[in-house]
Amino acid sequence: MQKTSDELILFVFVAIGIIAVMMAFILTILFLYRKRQQEFEKNLARLKLDNEKAVLSTRLEIQEQTFQHISREIHDNISLALTLAKLNLHTLDWDNREKSAVKVDSAVELLTQSITQLNDLSKSLDADIIGQQGLLAAIEEERQRIEKIGTFHICYSVSGNPVYMNSQAELVIFRIIQEAFNNIIKHARAGTVSLALHYNNRTLQLKIEDDGAGFDTETILTGQHAGLKNMEARTQLLGGQMEINSRPGRGTTLNFTIPFETP
């Protein structure tokens, strides 16, 4: 009897030990995992916050660039034309009709030029066409506007099955293309520009190629070149990638890969 109860006590003790070990093991795993999970969530929240700050900073930077662009356009072109028109009207000689007529015609021409430039500036900033007719229609209109200036010829092509992306994303893509064209106008002295959009299963491949002056990518990218930085920032906003290929005297090719689903 004593022996049986000793055996039973031994069994009970070992059984309690097994339960204790098992519970300790499970609780330890749960505790350590929970701790790791909290660390992970904290890091995730921090990354998310950093990302949001980066996105906000990029948006503000882009906004600032746009304001600078408007300011430059007004100062360099429109303001100058209006000043000249004013000067012409201010210096009218009412005794000399012929000379005055020439000056008035010149002032009218300058005013017309200013109105056209203001209209063009307004149109280029107006995003309504994106919302109403989509990206491709906006690009076509921009192409026509630039070709009318006569700076270079644009070969425009679209392949694949066009996908409607949300208006915000299409607007950003449109601004990238505008920025690229602005850079070509200002720096490249190109004769022909090729603009190709290819829609595949999940991404839009955008290629802008010119036969202009080209540049040394290493020098340009380490400098403060707002246009390229702007395009890069806009591409990153969409979760896409930008690739620049250029050599002095060999033209420039910009390749963009933009996912349909923006992050």
Add this chain to the structure above:
Amino acid sequence: MQEDFWTYLMRQWQVFYFMSPFVLACQITALIICLKYWRNDKIYFRFFGYIITGIILFAVYNFAVYSLRIGNIENQKLPELLNVLFLIIEFLAFSAFLYVILKSPAVQAATRFFSVLFFAAIILLTVGIFNPLYPKKDTDQILSLIGCFELMYIGFLCLLYFYKLFKMPPAVNLSKSPSFWIISFSVLYTIVFPPITLLFDKFRIENKVMFRTIVALHYFSLGFVYIGITKAFLCKKPLTS
């Protein structure tokens, strides 16, 4: 005076400190909970219900044959073959479950390799069972050896699960993860007891006290495996979450 059935049953159960009914109760509880949440989950979670049903029937058969001495088993191979079948089902159930949970090419390759070895051993054992040259004692020992290695392999996979748990991003709510509960409650049984079961015969002859205690503890920790499965069913989530 011939004792009645219940007295006999109590006496049988008392040998191992009532751990046999404890395991049976855990199995029946697991089965009831499984049936209650039968519609909640995909097919590979339900397979535990079939396994537990089979195990209960197998336990009842074993009890009838070995404890109640129903049927003449002296020259029959059926009990041994059922033991082999039970081993196969246990191996297939747990290795398939861990194969799906671990999702690692290395583990899957290792499981395929071990499966080949396991089934080769089972075939040899089955041949041995039908071969009159091999006494039952030898085939029982080989069966225990195969069972031991099978459980140790499953135990190794269970430990690998915990290793992977802390390597991967902690995206899972562990307290609601069915696989966590099944593996946590199984890891002690699959790692500690397999080598000890090889010593059962030795203890049965040399140290009956130790034999009773170890067998009882063996049943005790086996019961926890079914408690783990019950808890897994209560999570009401797919097995791979």
